[in-house]
Amino acid sequence: MSESDIRRFSRFETLEYALLxxxxxxxxxxxxxxxxxxxGLQLRTRxxxxxxxxxxxxxxxxxxxxxxxAVEVRYCTKIPHTGLHSVGVRFLPGKSEERMRLVHYIxxxxxxxxxxxxAS
Numbered sequence: 273m274s275e276s277d278i279r280r281f282s283r284f285e286t287l288e289y290a291l292l293x294x295x296x297x298x299x300x301x302x303x304x305x306x307x308x309x310x311x312g313l314q315l316r317t318r319x320x321x322x323x324x325x326x327x328x329x330x331x332x333x334x335x336x337x338x339x340x341x342a343v344e345v346r347y348c349t350k351i352p353h354t355g356l357h358s359v360g361v362r363f364l365p366g367k368s369e370e371r372m373r374l375v376h377y378i379x380x381x382x383x384x385x386x387x388x389x390x391a392s
Contacts, residue, residue, distance in 0.1 A: 305331065311362055328343075
């Protein structure tokens with residue numbers, strides 16, 4: 273069974289900048305979101321993270337009204353010869369408003385992916 277066969281949610285490629293924040297960090301950690309699903313995100317970062325670590329993530333959305341949500345690191349794997357780490361996080365959304373903004377963000381990513389699939 274391949275990894276894609278055991279995924280709970282479909283993933284869609286994206287490219288979005290975000291920041292991870294926690295009391296353990298002196299400064300926000302910049303990351304790049306490379307794919308998204310209903311359950312979480314896959315990131316790229318130069319800093320290795322530990323499974324189970326929780327962060328507050330701020331997703332840029334081009335600087336307009338960023339989305340802020342809590343996330344938990346599920347895995348972190350070094351990408352050979354790149355200096356980068358692939359990090360999977362799951363969403364830990366809190367308030368109702370936060371969940372709704374996150375759902376709209378994910379819906380927009382899915383809609384963009386569908387639009388690109390139809391155009392090609």
